[in-house]
Amino acid sequence: MYAPLDRLMGVAIGGVEVRLEERHETPMNLQLLRGRDLRPPSRHERIRPAAVTESSLPNSTTTPIEATARKKALRFPVNPETRAFYRRFYPDTTTAEWNDWRWQMRARIRTLAELERIFALSDSERKAVSGHTGSLPVGITPYYASLMDIEDADEPLRRTHIMVGDEYVRMPGEEDDPMGEDHDTVVPGLVHRYPDRVLFLTTGTCSTYCRYCTRSRLVGNPGGEYQFNVRNWDLALAYLEEHTEVRDVLLSGGDPLTIGDDKLDYLLGRLRAIKHIEFVRIGTKMPTVLPQRVTKDLVKVLKKHHPLWMSLHFTHPKELTAEVSESTARLADAGIPLGSQTVLLKGIEAGGFQQL
Numbered sequence: 001m002y003a004p005l006d007r008l009m010g011v012a013i014g015g016v017e018v019r020l021e022e023r024h025e026t027p028m029n030l031q032l033l034r035g036r037d038l039r040p041p042s043r044h045e046r047i048r049p050a051a052v053t054e055s056s057l058p059n060s061t062t063t064p065i066e067a068t069a070r071k072k073a074l075r076f077p078v079n080p081e082t083r084a085f086y087r088r089f090y091p092d093t094t095t096a097e098w099n100d101w102r103w104q105m106r107a108r109i110r111t112l113a114e115l116e117r118i119f120a121l122s123d124s125e126r127k128a129v130s131g132h133t134g135s136l137p138v139g140i141t142p143y144y145a146s147l148m149d150i151e152d153a154d155e156p157l158r159r160t161h162i163m164v165g166d167e168y169v170r171m172p173g174e175e176d177d178p179m180g181e182d183h184d185t186v187v188p189g190l191v192h193r194y195p196d197r198v199l200f201l202t203t204g205t206c207s208t209y210c211r212y213c214t215r216s217r218l219v220g221n222p223g224g225e226y227q228f229n230v231r232n233w234d235l236a237l238a239y240l241e242e243h244t245e246v247r248d249v250l251l252s253g254g255d256p257l258t259i260g261d262d263k264l265d266y267l268l269g270r271l272r273a274i275k276h277i278e279f280v281r282i283g284t285k286m287p288t289v290l291p292q293r294v295t296k297d298l299v300k301v302l303k304k305h306h307p308l309w310m311s312l313h314f315t316h317p318k319e320l321t322a323e324v325s326e327s328t329a330r331l332a333d334a335g336i337p338l339g340s341q342t343v344l345l346k347g348i349e350a351g352g353f354q355q356l
Helices: 030-034 064-074 080-089 101-106 112-118 123-130 230-242 261-272 296-303 322-333
Strands: 185-187 190-194 197-201 248-252 279-283 309-313 338-341
Touching (some): 185 230, 190 230, 230 261, 322 338
Parallel strands (some): 197 248, 248 279
């Protein structure tokens, strides 16, 4: 039998004293969260950090050894293959820049010239990329590109992100909207198909664009059929406030974690203020394709809005890097249950997960 946790506090087990620490900085009290004054984020409002002085820092008497250990613990890891990649193709980039998710977003590989600088493209890849227009463009973060084979066009991760000519072959029965989501869209970006749950499309932006995307008609296409903005969020939120049968909200897109922390905080706060909404889930591939997005600031935002669930998206064992271990550990340590989905793709996963 196991002793109650409260009885283990301060007890030495195997020479190590066991102490419990509170995991969440903010209590999971929905009534308190709903009582907050929520305002849309403003581009003109910027919170200026207070000046930091030596006396204001905690543990100002920290020894050099302790300070070095703390600095190492806070550093985001870079796996050896990725480090070799960015030193070769991004030689003027510092580790701090490489680990900045905003830099990764700005530096995404999006053109034929950028692809050719890194990859030995096949004729099919080159022709497909050069002739592509409209939604679902090429978009690959430098980090995720570092996991791909730069010579082999049949490498699994590369096949899922660099288009080839077969992508433009349309077979009988194929639809622009294969999930039939447009039919059940009640306000822009809000799909209400099942009585007690909704799909909330928050953005049309992804950090990487998967060639098998079921929403290829609307992602990565500014000025296209769909518009994603705070005004449309408010229309969706007004609908949710009126429909008390809705208990479960799945945030998707695009990828919700491409949204800045302030706007994401606003959206989650508005959802948590609706009393009949019990479950808020976030569907995201960012912790996999851009793990640097899981910053301490993001974790603080997410912890304010418990309970939250997160559905991640893995495609191949090559994605299981030290960086991904760090991003998922930060989310799990924040008290967020993590699920995963894997799209079964011919010739992509075959034998891959058997290696684990």
